[in-house]
Amino acid sequence: MNEHTDKNFESRLTLIRDQLSEMSALIEKQLSLAINCIKSKESDCSETIQRLDLEVDQFEKTIRDDCFEVLTLHQPVASDLRLVFTALKVSKEMERIGDHCRGLSNKAIKSKSDLDPEIIEGLTSLGKSVLSLVHEVFDSLFKDNQDKAKESWRRDLEIDKLYKSILKTLINKMEQNESIVESGTQHILIAKSLERIGDHAANIAEEVIFNISGQYLDLEKIKIQ
Amino acid sequence: MTNIRRRLKAERRFKFYGQLGVFLSLLFVTLLMLKIFTTGSGAFFRTTIEADVFFDPAIMKVDQNSSDKEIARASFEALADSVVNNNFNNLSEDEFIKVREIFTRRFDYQLRDHFLNNKNDYNKTVKMNITASSDLDQIVKGNYPRNVPESQRKINDFQLSILDKLNQQERIGSTFNFWFFTNGDSRDPETAGIWGAIMGSFYALMVCLAFAFPIGLFASVYLEEYTKPGKITDLIEVNINNLAAVPSIVFGLLGLGMLIGVFNMPFQVPLVGGLTLGFMTLPTIIIACRSSLRAVPPSIRHGALALGATKTQTTFHHVVPLALPGTLTGTIIGMAQALGETAPLLMVGMVAFVMEIPGGPLDPATGLPSQIYLWSESAERGFIEKTSAGIMLLLLFLIVMNLTAVLIRRKVEVKW
Amino acid sequence: MVDNNINFALKTNNVYVHYGNKMAINNVALDFPKNEVTSLIGPSGCGKSTFLRCLNRMNDVIESCKVEGSFIMNNTIDIYSNDLPIESLREKIGMVFQKPNPFPKSIYENVAYGPKIHGITSSQSELDDLVKDSLHRAGLYDEVKDRLSDVATGLSGGQQQRLCIARAISIKPEIILMDEPCSALDPIATAKIEELINELKENYTIIIVTHSMSQASRVSSKTAFFHLGNLIEEGDTTKIFTKPDKEQTNDYITGRFG
Numbered sequence: 001m002n003e004h005t006d007k008n009f010e011s012r013l014t015l016i017r018d019q020l021s022e023m024s025a026l027i028e029k030q031l032s033l034a035i036n037c038i039k040s041k042e043s044d045c046s047e048t049i050q051r052l053d054l055e056v057d058q059f060e061k062t063i064r065d066d067c068f069e070v071l072t073l074h075q076p077v078a079s080d081l082r083l084v085f086t087a088l089k090v091s092k093e094m095e096r097i098g099d100h101c102r103g104l105s106n107k108a109i110k111s112k113s114d115l116d117p118e119i120i121e122g123l124t125s126l127g128k129s130v131l132s133l134v135h136e137v138f139d140s141l142f143k144d145n146q147d148k149a150k151e152s153w154r155r156d157l158e159i160d161k162l163y164k165s166i167l168k169t170l171i172n173k174m175e176q177n178e179s180i181v182e183s184g185t186q187h188i189l190i191a192k193s194l195e196r197i198g199d200h201a202a203n204i205a206e207e208v209i210f211n212i213s214g215q216y217l218d219l220e221k222i223k224i225q
Numbered sequence: 226m227t228n229i230r231r232r233l234k235a236e237r238r239f240k241f242y243g244q245l246g247v248f249l250s251l252l253f254v255t256l257l258m259l260k261i262f263t264t265g266s267g268a269f270f271r272t273t274i275e276a277d278v279f280f281d282p283a284i285m286k287v288d289q290n291s292s293d294k295e296i297a298r299a300s301f302e303a304l305a306d307s308v309v310n311n312n313f314n315n316l317s318e319d320e321f322i323k324v325r326e327i328f329t330r331r332f333d334y335q336l337r338d339h340f341l342n343n344k345n346d347y348n349k350t351v352k353m354n355i356t357a358s359s360d361l362d363q364i365v366k367g368n369y370p371r372n373v374p375e376s377q378r379k380i381n382d383f384q385l386s387i388l389d390k391l392n393q394q395e396r397i398g399s400t401f402n403f404w405f406f407t408n409g410d411s412r413d414p415e416t417a418g419i420w421g422a423i424m425g426s427f428y429a430l431m432v433c434l435a436f437a438f439p440i441g442l443f444a445s446v447y448l449e450e451y452t453k454p455g456k457i458t459d460l461i462e463v464n465i466n467n468l469a470a471v472p473s474i475v476f477g478l479l480g481l482g483m484l485i486g487v488f489n490m491p492f493q494v495p496l497v498g499g500l501t502l503g504f505m506t507l508p509t510i511i512i513a514c515r516s517s518l519r520a521v522p523p524s525i526r527h528g529a530l531a532l533g534a535t536k537t538q539t540t541f542h543h544v545v546p547l548a549l550p551g552t553l554t555g556t557i558i559g560m561a562q563a564l565g566e567t568a569p570l571l572m573v574g575m576v577a578f579v580m581e582i583p584g585g586p587l588d589p590a591t592g593l594p595s596q597i598y599l600w601s602e603s604a605e606r607g608f609i610e611k612t613s614a615g616i617m618l619l620l621l622f623l624i625v626m627n628l629t630a631v632l633i634r635r636k637v638e639v640k641w
Numbered sequence: 642m643v644d645n646n647i648n649f650a651l652k653t654n655n656v657y658v659h660y661g662n663k664m665a666i667n668n669v670a671l672d673f674p675k676n677e678v679t680s681l682i683g684p685s686g687c688g689k690s691t692f693l694r695c696l697n698r699m700n701d702v703i704e705s706c707k708v709e710g711s712f713i714m715n716n717t718i719d720i721y722s723n724d725l726p727i728e729s730l731r732e733k734i735g736m737v738f739q740k741p742n743p744f745p746k747s748i749y750e751n752v753a754y755g756p757k758i759h760g761i762t763s764s765q766s767e768l769d770d771l772v773k774d775s776l777h778r779a780g781l782y783d784e785v786k787d788r789l790s791d792v793a794t795g796l797s798g799g800q801q802q803r804l805c806i807a808r809a810i811s812i813k814p815e816i817i818l819m820d821e822p823c824s825a826l827d828p829i830a831t832a833k834i835e836e837l838i839n840e841l842k843e844n845y846t847i848i849i850v851t852h853s854m855s856q857a858s859r860v861s862s863k864t865a866f867f868h869l870g871n872l873i874e875e876g877d878t879t880k881i882f883t884k885p886d887k888e889q890t891n892d893y894i895t896g897r898f899g
Contacts (some may be wrong), residue, residue, distance in 0.1 A: 002897040009896070075855065077882045080895045214884025417693060450818060524742040526803070531738075532755045533731035533812065542754070543744060 009074045016087050023059040024138040026052055027094050027101075031134060031197065034101040035127035037108040038190065039120060049105045056098035064089040070188060086211040090141065093200045093207075100200075104193035111186035119187055122166045123194070128133070129159055130194050130201070136200045141208045149208040153219050156202035163195040178207050261415070261620075265613030268405055271415055273354035274328065275396040276312045280304070282348050289344040296341050301333035308355075313387070323383050329356040331416050335358040347484040354398055355414020359414040359607030361388065368606055379606075381529065401628055405614065409582045410596065414607025417600070419615055421582045425495055425575060425590030426564060433506055433563050438556055441510030442545075445552075447541035448511075450540050456589040476505040477572030485573060489505060493574035496586040506559040517548035522563045550637035563624040566617065567594040593619050613614025649716070650675040650816055650846035651696065656710030656829065658691055658870075665691045666895035667870040671709075672864075673816070678838060678847045680857040680878070684893065689850045692867065693818050696720070696848065697734040698727055718817070723887050729868040732759055739821040741801035743793035743808070748785050751793050751804055752776060771811060771856035778844075779807035780837050801832025806837065810845070817841065819849040823856065854894050858882050866890045 004010035030052045037045045067084045070076060076084055133155050140148035167188060174184040210216050282288065284307050287299045299379050306325070313324050329335070331378070335355060340346065360379040363369045365388075375382055408418025410636035452458045480501030484490045490497050512573050529539040570576055576595035591599070597615040600608040651673040658666035666688045673679050679818040681689040691700065698720065700706045704730075711722040720730055743751050752772045772789075776782035779802040783798070793804055802822060809817055819838075823831040838847055838860055851857050857864050858878055864887075865875035874881065874890045885891050892898050 005896050007899065077854065077858070077894050078885060078891045081882075082884070208715050214880075409724065522742075524738065524740060525744065527699065527702070527738065528742040528808075529700065529754075531697065531731055531736040532758070532808065533728040534754075534758055535728055539756055542758075542875065 006074070008075075009080075010068070010072050011075070012066065013076075013080060013083060016063060016070070016084065019059055019066070020087055020091060021142060023056060023063070023091060023094055025139070026056050026059070027097050028131070028135060028138070030056065030098055030101040031127075031131050033104045033163070034108070035124060035131060037105040038123050038127060042109075046105045046109050049102055053098050053102045056095060060091045060095040063087055082211050082214060086141075086207045087206050090204050093204050095145075095199050097197050100193045100197050103191045105113050107186045107190050107193075110182040119166075119170060119184075122169065123187060123190055126159070126162050126166060126191060126194050129155075129162060130198050132203045133159060133198055137204050137208070141204065141211075144208075144212055146160075146209055146212045149212075150204040150217075150219070153202050153205040156198045156205075157193060159198040163191055163198075166191050245540055248626060253274060261613050261616055265366070265610055265615075265617045267366050267610040268404050268614030270399045271402040271404070272357040273398045273400050274357050274363045274391060275352060276308055276355050277350050278304075278308050278336065278339075278353045279311060279350040280346050280348060281307060282357040285347070286341075288346040291344075292438065293341060296337065299337070301336045301340075304336055305332040306331075319369075322385060323381065324387060326359045327358055327380075327384055327387060329358050329415050330413050331356070331411075354400060355533055356404075356415055357397075359605060362415050363606050364388065365399075366610075368610070404613070409580045410578055410591070410599070411580060414603075414605050414611060417608070417610075417611055419593070419596060419618060421579060422593045422596035422615075423618075424583050424589050425498075425579070425596075426581060426593040428495035428586040429499040429502060429570070429575070429592055430560055430564060430592065432496055433502040434556070436500055436503035437506045437510055437559070441507050441556075442514055442552065444507075445511045445514035445518060446540060450516050450536070451546065465508050465511050469512060472568070473505055473566045474568035474572065476501055477569035480569060481572040491587065493577060493579075493589045494587050495575070495583065495590050495592075497573045498570050498575045498590075498592060499586065501573055502566065505566065505569060506556075506563050509559035509562065510552070510556050513559070514548065514552040517551030517555070518544060521547045544612075550633055554634045555634070557630040561623050561630075564622060564626070565594055567592070567598055570595050593622075622640060648675040649673060650714065652698075652711075652716070653705045654711045655696065656692065656708070656712075656713045658688070658709075661705045663838075665870050666695075669867075669870075669872045671865055671872060671875060674845060676842055676844070677844050677863060678849060678861040679863040680861035681848070681850045681865050681867060682852070682854060682857050682894075683873075685852070685896075686869075687867040688870040690820055690869045693820055693848065693850050693863070696816070697731055697736055699736065701727065714755050714849065728759075732812050732819060733814050734816045735812065735814040735816045736820070737802070737805050737809055737822050740825050741798060741805050743796070743801050743804050744879055745792060745794050745806060747790045748776075748793050748796070748804060749789040752807050752811045756809060757813055761812060773874055775811040776804075777805040778810055778832065778841070779803045780840075781807055797830070799826050799833060801827060803837065804829070804836060806834075806841075810841070814845065816846045816848065819847065821850055821852060823851065831856075854882075866893060868893070 030049055033045055033049050033052070037049070062091070067088045070080075070084050074080075122129070133152055137149060137152040139145070140152060170184055170188055170191070174181050206216060206219065209219075245459075277600045281304065284303050285299075285301075287296050291299075305328075309321065309325050309328070316324060332355060335353075339353060343351075357365070360369070361384070364380050364385075365369065369379060371378075371385065378386075391526055404416055405418050407420050408416055409421030411417040448458065448461065463587070480497060484497050485492060508616075521556050525543050525547065526539050529543050530536075534542065567576070570592045575590060576598065577589075577591065578599065579589050581588070593615070597612055597619065598613040600615060649672045653672070656666055656669040656671075657664070669692060671692075681691050681693065688816045690708065694700045694710050694728070695710075696706075697713065707811065708721070714720055714733070719726065720734075725896055744754065746754075749772055752775050753768055756771055758770060762771055773782060776785065781800060781872075784800060786789075793801065796804060802825075806817075806822075823834050838849070841847060849857075849861065851860075861878050863875065864878045864881045866873045866887075866889075868889060869877040874885055876886070881890065882894065886893065
């Protein structure tokens with residue numbers, strides 16, 4: 001694409017894109033740390049995540065304000081408009097992912113370490129899948145890859161399945177051993193957070209498709225195919 | 226700093242040169258006007274001699290019951306002679322002639338005109354102010370020197386003595402010379418008037434206008450609106466521009482050779498003079514009209530065409546009316562130019578001595594500038610002041626016409 | 642582009658326009674739906690005004706201009722046919738120009754001129770009604786009803802343009818061409834004209850050339866993008882301004898060139 005004639009406008013759009021990119025890096029970092037937290041349970045990993053989350057929130061606010069300013073002052077159309085629209089929605093989804101990361105790391109530390117290694121394994125595996133999905137979605141966003149975005153959306157369905165199986169396992173274990181109900185509940189919540197993160201990633205995938213094609217696809221129909 | 230001082234000094238110097246130029250021009254114009262005015266103002270007054278006029282039934286061949294036609298045809302010469310005898314006693318024959326000479330030669334006409342309007346003065350004595358002869362008139366106005374030997378004077382000693390006596394009796398008067406405006410040309414300066422020349426010029430200008438304006442207008446419209454730009458149009462345009470600069474005498478020759486020679490039109494009439502002036506004014510009108518047409522913005526034409534008007538409708542409903550004021554300004558200026566041109570009239574004969582006032586474009590006439598020329602060539606001193614007066618009148622007409630053109634232009638500019 | 646349900650007021654095809662040797666329009670085909678507003682956008686010199694002038698044969702005024710192609714009105718009338726007098730064509734297709742150009746006559750005379758020369762009305766009162774109706778439709782009547790005999794050049798720019806619109810519709814055209822009608826007007830006058838266009842489309846087909854992207858997006862339902870004499874893209878206005886098919890179109894409307 002050619003350069004904008006209005007350099008001011010061009011630099012604003014570039015800034016929004018860069019900030020979105022930085023924010024996505026923070027999210028991935030946050031999520032990665034949170035997943036480690038599940039295994040290690042070190043308290044300072046939670047502190048780091050808190051700090052990162054503050055930055056993430058700041059980014060979301062900055063991106064929101066920058067987008068609003070662009071809309072007011074430059075009345076963008078076509079590709080520029082889609083970019084701004086997408087940036088607003090995606091930054092919000094990212095911010096929610098950040099909140100979930102923070103939440104799940106807190107829960108990971110609170111729960112006792114005397115839990116079934118099987119569960120830990122399962123949660124870690126779920127976490128890695130989610131991290132991989134998030135990474136792929138961000139990739140599709142910054143590389144304008146519509147197929148990858150569709151692929152990401154489908155992978156979320158896998159994550160939903162994985163979550164359901166972990167849930168089942170946890171419920172069974174809790175039914176058999178009353179003493180682990182408290183920490184088991186924590187682990188259900190951790191799993192739920194991870195599943196929600198997956199959903200947010202899927203939402204981001206939808207926005208990526210809109211940014212590229214100008215349309216919101218009915219991905220359910222595509223799924224059936 | 227010196228740079229700015231130098232530049233400001235140059236500014237002031239230049240401004241001074243401009244002001245000097247303006248001042249000198251105004252000075253020369255003022256001097257010219259003063260000379261003309263002082264020389265010509267005398268023509269508006271004529272000297273009169275008060276005399277008792279007895280409409281003696283014994284001498285007169287008509288009476289108060291005669292018809293105007295009879296009175297017009299009757300001779301009042303004898304009555305004039307009797308008036309001289311009655312007012313100056315004991316004149317010898319020689320003296321009688323000299324005294325008669327101090328009155329205008331048209332003495333009898335003056336008596337007749339008075340009687341025509343006052344038939345009841347029959348058999349009565351009235352005091353009349355008879356116009357003096359031109360020579361006396363000039364002496365009274367101081368244009369003839371008195372203190373030269375008699376042989377170098379037009380007025381002889383005896384006449385001078387009579388003049389002094391009349392002066393003592395306070396019978397020498399001065400009256401406004403409305404004859405200057407109502408009479409035609411005459412051999413006698415005191416009765417010569419400019420009306421004939423004015424009418425001659427008037428008819429000539431009317432013919433000129435009637436001929437040149439429509440032709441000029443339609444030619445311009447065609448050239449400007451209908452022809453495509455190209456070699457032929459350029460050629461025509463160059464030729465028309467050149468024609469505007471051609472010396473007017475060439476047009477006179479054209480009039481002489483073509484109108485009089487080929488078409489056998491009458492000599493010396495305003496019709497021919499007017500047509501000749503028309504040839505001369507045509508390029509001026511075309512140039513003025515074309516530039517006015519060009520000044521009409523294309524958006525007006527486009528607006529009319531887009532409404533579905535034909536080319537002719539667009540041209541005559543919209544473009545020409547907008548160009549008309551500019552065209553009229555140019556036409557009036559052209560008319561003013563034509564008014565002052567002598568050379569074309571020269572060639573077609575409108576420069577001879579004509580006494581009668583022309584009644585129409587086919588009567589022999591002379592034009593205003595030609596009349597002035599004729600008078601300037603005359604030997605009689607009385608015509609000198611008439612020449613200047615004629616020039617004053619001509620200048621007045623020119624100023625009025627140009628002013629009208631300026632006013633029209635100003636009125637138009639506001640509307641646009 | 643081929644939709645059998647849409648009624649087209651004007652269809653053009655294989656349009657080429659040359660000024661002498663220089664090509665101004667290169668093989669353009671564009672159809673204009675009836676009673677809708679179509680806008681032509683593009684950078685300066687792209688040919689959109691030239692194309693517009695083809696539609697009412699105003700290019701005929703320019704000596705060196707040569708127009709080729711098919712222009713069919715209402716599926717039946719060939720605009721360039723020798724059987725159709727230009728004056729009759731311009732009765733059906735009217736034009737409003739960039740700079741308001743009212744005749745320097747009275748307001749009444751401006752609107753009455755067209756009907757007079759085409760002989761539309763048969764009595765003075767009919768003419769009066771037509772003038773009044775046209776001024777109403779142009780949204781100008783209330784502002785000038787007490788001064789119809791005042792000279793038109795005394796009106797403001799926006800009023801003059803609305804007068805030109807009233808003048809154009811007085812001869813009851815089917816299509817109105819507008820060549821950047823608001824470029825000489827202030828924002829409020831522009832807004833009034835845009836609102837007027839919105840009302841007029843009920844009864845007329847409107848084709849508008851504009852250099853303002855935002856005007857095109859506000860006013861038209863269909864947009865055509867021209868560049869260097871070529872028609873790059875045309876389609877629904879919403880689509881063009883959300884996701885145009887061609888990158889060139891996107892670059893132009895986002896301000897990345899031209």
